[in-house]
Amino acid sequence: xxxxxxxxxxxxxxxxxxxxxxxxxxxxxxxxxxxxxxxxxxxxxxxxxxxxxxxxxxxxxxxxxxxxxxxxxxxxxxxxxxxxxxxxxxxxxxxxxxxxxxxxxxxxxxxxxxxxxxxxxxxxxxxxxxxxxxxxxxxxxxxxxxxxxxxxxxxxxxxxxxxxxxxxxxxxx
Numbered sequence: 438x439x440x441x442x443x444x445x446x447x448x449x450x451x452x453x454x455x456x457x458x459x460x461x462x463x464x465x466x467x468x469x470x471x472x473x474x475x476x477x478x479x480x481x482x483x484x485x486x487x488x489x490x491x492x493x494x495x496x497x498x499x500x501x502x503x504x505x506x507x508x509x510x511x512x513x514x515x516x517x518x519x520x521x522x523x524x525x526x527x528x529x530x531x532x533x534x535x536x537x538x539x540x541x542x543x544x545x546x547x548x549x550x551x552x553x554x555x556x557x558x559x560x561x562x563x564x565x566x567x568x569x570x571x572x573x574x575x576x577x578x579x580x581x582x583x584x585x586x587x588x589x590x591x592x593x594x595x596x597x598x599x600x601x602x603x604x605x606x607x608x609x610x
Contacts, residue, residue: 440473441483448483457485461492463598468503471495496602505602508582515580516573520558523573525607526550528582528594532603537591544570 438455441448448454462468475491476483495503516524530546531538538546544567551559561569574592577583584595594600604610 440469441476444473444477446473446476446483447481450484453485454483454488457488461488461598463596465596465598468492468495468598471503492598496605505599505606508599508603509606516576519556520573522551522555523547523558523562523570524577527573527577528603529607529609531583531592531594532600532607533609534593537586537589537593539589539591540567540570540574543574543592 438451441451441455441458458469458472462472472488472491472495475495476487479487479491481487496505512524513521526547527543529550530543544562547559547570548563551563553560553563558569558573574583574585578585578592578595581595582599583592585592594603
């Protein structure tokens, strides 16, 4: 709200607009500032609907002003070609999940998305190698893709905004 005020943006309801802004971009400062700058450039009266529109446009902008492609581009380098099919399957499934998924859920879903021909890691996971799957999930947590729930050990995307971008980018809608 203070950023909206400091930028002297006209807002019908500054508190509601600020709440929507925080919700839409997961309170990530880079995205908050980018949305506010976009609102200012438009010169329109800022409101929750306009915030949603600006975020939606940023998610599909081919110029990638938010550098979201980094979440995709780094996977092969960080996880290797061998694990890439499994990583993509995990991220696809987790981005689509309305809630969290357990290790068993993920193992079952990955088995549907990959084949033994997908590489050695996929073959090992299809063969029941839960330790490899746990290791990949741990790395995805350390890289800020995922969060594990302390209550039951299930997993979800760390940031709903990134999960939303992932679904759009991967045409999973």
